[in-house]
Amino acid sequence: MKLAWRGRFAYFLLLMGFLGITVQLLRVQVVRAPDLQEKARQQAFHKVRVPAIRGAVLDRNGAPLAVSTPVKSVYAAPPEVATGRGDLERLARALDMEPRALRERLERSSPFVYLRRQVPPSVAEAVQALGINGIGTVQEYRRYYPAGEVAAHVVGFAGVDGIGLEGVELAYDRTLSGTPGRRLVERDALGRDMRTLRVEKPVRRGDDLRLSLDSRLQYVTYQALKETVARYEAKAGMAVVVDPHTGEVLALANVPSYNPNRRGGQGGAAKRRNRAITDAMEPGSILKPFTVAAALEEGQVRPDTEVFCENGLMRVGGHAIHDAHPMGEVPVQEVIQKSSNICAAKIALDQDNQQLWGHLRGFGFGLRPGTGFPGEASGVLRPPYQWNRFERATIGFGHGMTASALQVARAYAVLANGGVRLPLTLRRVGPDEVVPGKRVLGRETAEEMAEMLSLVVGPGGTGKRAALEGYGVAGKTGTAQKPEKGGYAEDKYLSAFAGFAPVSNPSLVAVVMVDEPQGEHYGGKVAAPAFRRIIAQGLRLRQVPPRPSEEGGGPPPPLRQARGTGEPAAASGSAS
Known part of the structure; x- marks a missing residue:
């Protein structure tokens, strides 16, 4: 029972x-x-985002300035991660992460989280060899900049997500960015991708961007500027080279610079600042040609008109204006050649506010150059009704207003191309493309200014160190005291040289500015030699033959009628 x-x-x-x-x-x-x-189904199949390849940035000749290279990134799907004993520590070692930080990421509720982006191949292989369920790698693209610090301020850089953050990478981000795709992938029991079942959305590659820069001339410009800044222990330096007939920026350099391939610990924003485009400073004597050009255009003076330079001292409204080298009565062309502040001020005072302001505005001062570059400065040229007599006098020799190196280059291009203001561009102008321009100066006035500027680099001029054998050079030195606490610093200067060559048929315009050089501070000594080196190499690169008998002067090249503008425009296209 x-x-x-x-x-x-x-x-x-x-x-x-x-x-x-x-x-x-x-x-x-x-x-x-x-x-x-x-x-x-979710464990066996999942949708993978396929990143788009960012378009390449190329120089005018097709040399790469920014390219994308494939790399692996390590990710986790936290809900699916299954770690055995010791797996967490081994994974942390492979990723060079603290185990605690890794654990915090794996405990997130998100279905997808990056553990480490854009890792070396050895790291990706080590992670895959661990075979941890829910841990995998995905292909991305990392930006590489072959020119490094040489073209950093123009090209800029993109972030880890492939979005432009600086330079043309930012300005043309929409052009360079493609459209990501999506595909359905089958995975094995360890969460590793086995095969693609179907493409749900195709990838569209970003468009390439061809710049106006010539990487060879860019290198020459950067090295000349870098050596000048080092030699004079200067705070910074800026240099711009443009084609006066198309408005193309052929080279643009800044010192200090940075390497966009490794941006950490390189001085931060101060080194990344594109001073040639964003920093507007009082230009000093390199502005005097435009004061004289305004008076010439209005018929108020001729190159041989005599002006009394007050023997080195003149007072305007209770303020003193000095010349470094006292002079008496000299012709206008010698005002430019010897760089007289007093005579430039007197020529400005003979014009009314509206007239001088209108001509300076016509040359592009107070206006953005039009490149579309982030942070492009317009400089300061206050309305004429705000000027008093002393302010008009100081503007005549480049004080009381500000301009960037890029603006100065555009203004000198007007003198070089026969009187037409062109928009500047960082993109290459095609051989059949016509650049619309606006005539702001008569051809005869432009020719007279070119002849006067050629005297600056000749015997008795302030810019003899810019002279180049076999090529006529026209240019102007500048030595501007920097404003400080309501006045001007006694020991801080902006040294500059701006000009073009050859005078008979200008091919290049260049501007060199050196901020706070030590020891020497005159533009003719500090900046002119760098200008000479840049122009010499630039003319050779553009295959402009020397003319041993050339001593400067001569008419600028003929202009071509712009389509639909009714204004003459500079001949389009350029030699590379």
């Missing part, structure tokens, strides 16, 4: 267990089947 009861009880327990298993199977197979099937 006792054994029969025990048998029935054991049978009852077996029956209940069987019923329990049956109920559980029914719950799994029927009630929870859709949920479990979806989880299994």
